[in-house]
Amino acid sequence: MRIGIIGAGALGGTFAALLARAGHDVEVTARGAGLEAIRGGGIRLSGGYGDAHVHPAAGDRLTARPDLVLVCTKAQDAEAAIAANADTVDGATVVVVQNGLDGVATAERLLPRSTCLGMLSIIAANYTEPGSVRVTTTAASYLGRGDGEPDEEVRRMAALLSEAVPVVAIPNFRGAQWTKLVVNMLNAVPAIVGRSVQDVVDDRALRRVVAASMRETVRVGMARGIRFGSLQGLGDRRLRFFARLPLALGQLLPWSMRVRMGDVPNLGSTQQSLRRGQPTEIDFLNGAVVREAEAAGLDAPVNRALVALVHEVERGDAPLPADRVTAVLAATRRSRRNRPAGAAPGRRRR
Template identity: 85%
Template sequence: MRIGIIGAGALGGTFAALLSRAGHDVEVTARGAGLAAIREGGIRLSGGYGEAHVHPAVGERLGTRPDLVLVCTKAQDAAAALVANGAMIDGVPVVVVQNGLDGVATAERVLPRSSCMGMLSIIAANYTEPGSVRVTTTAASYLGRPGLLEHAGGTDPDDEVRRIASRLSEAVPVVPIANFRGAQWTKLVVNMLNAVPAIVGRSVQEVVDDPRLRRVVAASMRETVRVGVARGIRFGSLQGLGDRRLRFFARLPLSLGQVLPWSMRVRMGDVPNLGSTQQSVRRGQPTEVDYLNGAVVREAEAAGLDAPVNRALVELVHEVERAGVHLPAERVLAAVGGPDGLG
C-alpha cells in the first residue's frame, strides 16, 4: 500500500518506520533539519517497538499520489499542510493523527472530496533529534470518524474504518471505534499531562511524582471532564478510561481524584516521557496548548462555564514559549490558586 505521511516528527516518524518495516511503500514530508536528516540518513526508530532504520521518500510535499494519507503535523499546522498537499491527495482517504478536537473537521473543510477519519494515538515517543525517534510507551491507537453513529446510538464503526484499521494493524495495533468524538474527549483528558511538564521542564513522571503538581494535573483533568459533561459528551473508552469512570472521577475531591494521573504515570513506566508540548518548547517551536488546554477553555465558554485551571495553564505555557525558559513549580501553584485553592 502506498502511504503518505504528512509530518515526520515523533508520531509521524514512528508510523513511517513501522509501516515501512511492515512492507508498505511510505513517503513522508518534513521541513528544515528534519528534511535534511531524513534525506541523508533515513528515520531511525528505537525503544518500545524495537529497532528500525528505514529510508522513505521524503520532500517538503508529497511527490506521488498515495492510497492513504496520515496527517501527523501539530494541530496548528494541519490546515496549511493539507492545502500544500491538496492537489496530490484530493480524493484520497485521509487519517488525521492529532491531539485536540478539530483535526478531522479541518481535513473535511480543506479536502471535501476525501474520506476523512481521525486516529487517536496513545503511543509516547520522543523526537530525540532530526530523523531519530524513541518510543517510550507502546499502546494501541484508535481509528474512527465523527458522525451519525455516535449520535444515533450505533455501536459499530463503518466498513472503511475497519478496512483501514486492519491495514495499519499490520504495523502497529489500531482499533476501529464508533464513538470517535467521545474518544477525542477522553484523549483530551489524557493530554492534560502535557502542560505542567512543559511549564516546569520536568518529565511527566517527575511531575506526577510531585504531590503539589499532581494536584494541578488532576484539577485540569477534572475540569476537562466537567466541561465535557456540560457539552453533552459521552466519553469513549481508551486505555481503561471510559464514560462511567470519568464521570465518577469528576465528582471526587482532588485528594482522591489524584489517583487518575497517578494511574497514567504507572502505565507509562519509568522511561522519561517529556510530553509533546515540552518537546515543542525544547525545539523552540509553537506548542499545541491552544488545541489542548485551550480547547477546554473554549468549550467551557460555549457551555456558559469557566475553566480557570486550564486557562491559567495556557497562559503559563505561552509565557514559557516567549521566554524560552521554564518556570518554578511555585509559579504554577500561584497561577491556579495554590494547592489549598484547588478544591
C-alpha cells in the same frame, strides 16, 4: 500500498518507520533540519517497537498520489499542511492522527473528495534529534469517525494499519477525542517546569494541578453533552465518577496513568516542541477546554492559567519554577471566594 505521511515528527516518524518496515511504499513530508536529516540518513526508530532504519522519499510536500494519507502534524499546523498537499491527496483515504478536537473536520473541509477518519494514538515517542525517534511507551491506537459504530472503511483501515502497529476500530470517536483530551492534560505542567511527566506526577503538589485540569476538562465535556469514549481503561462512567471526586482523591487518575507509562522518562509532546524551539499546540489542548467552557457559558480557570504559563515559557528561554504552577490552584480558590453570592459555581461573571 502507497502511503503518504504529512509531518514526520515523533508520531509521524514512528508510523513511517513501522509502515515502511511492514513493506509499504512510504513518502513523508518534513521541514528544516528534520527534512535534511531524513533525506540524508533516513528515519531511525528505537525503543518499544524495536529498531528500524528506513529511507522513505521525503520533501516539503508529497509528490506521488497516495492510497492512504496520515496527517501527523501538530494541531496548529494541520490546516496549512493539508492545504499545501490538497491537490495531491484529495480523493485518498485520510487519517488524521492528532490531538485536539478539530482535526477531522478540518480535513473534511479541505479535502471534499476524501474519506476522512481520525486516529488517537497513546504511543509516547521522543523526537528531540532530527530523523531519530525513540518510542518510550507502546500502546494501541484508536481509529474511527463520528458518534456511531465503526463502519466498513474504518474496520478495513484498522486491519491494514495493524499489520505494522496495533490499531483498534472504535465506536463513538468524538467521545474518545474528549477522553484523549483528558489524557493530554499530562502535557502542560511538565512543559512549564521542564520535567518529565513521571517526575511531575510523582510530585504531590504538581499532581494536584494536573488532576484539577483533568477534572475541569471532564466537567466541561459533561456540560457540552459529551458521552466519553472508551480509551486506555477510561470511559464515560469512570470519568463522570472522577468529576465528582474531591481533588485529593482525584489525584489517583494521573497517578494511574503514570503507572502505565513506566519509568522511561516521557517528556510529553508539548515539552518536546519547546525543546526544539517550536510553537506548542497548547491552544488546541488546554485551550480547547477553555473555548468549549465558554461555549457552555462556563469558565475553565485552571486550564486558562496553564495555557498562559505555557505561552510564557514559549516566549522565554527557561522553564518556570514549580511554585508558579502550584499557585494556579490557590488563585482558583480565591476567585471562587470572591464570586458574588448566588453565582453558579464555575460560571463566568457577567
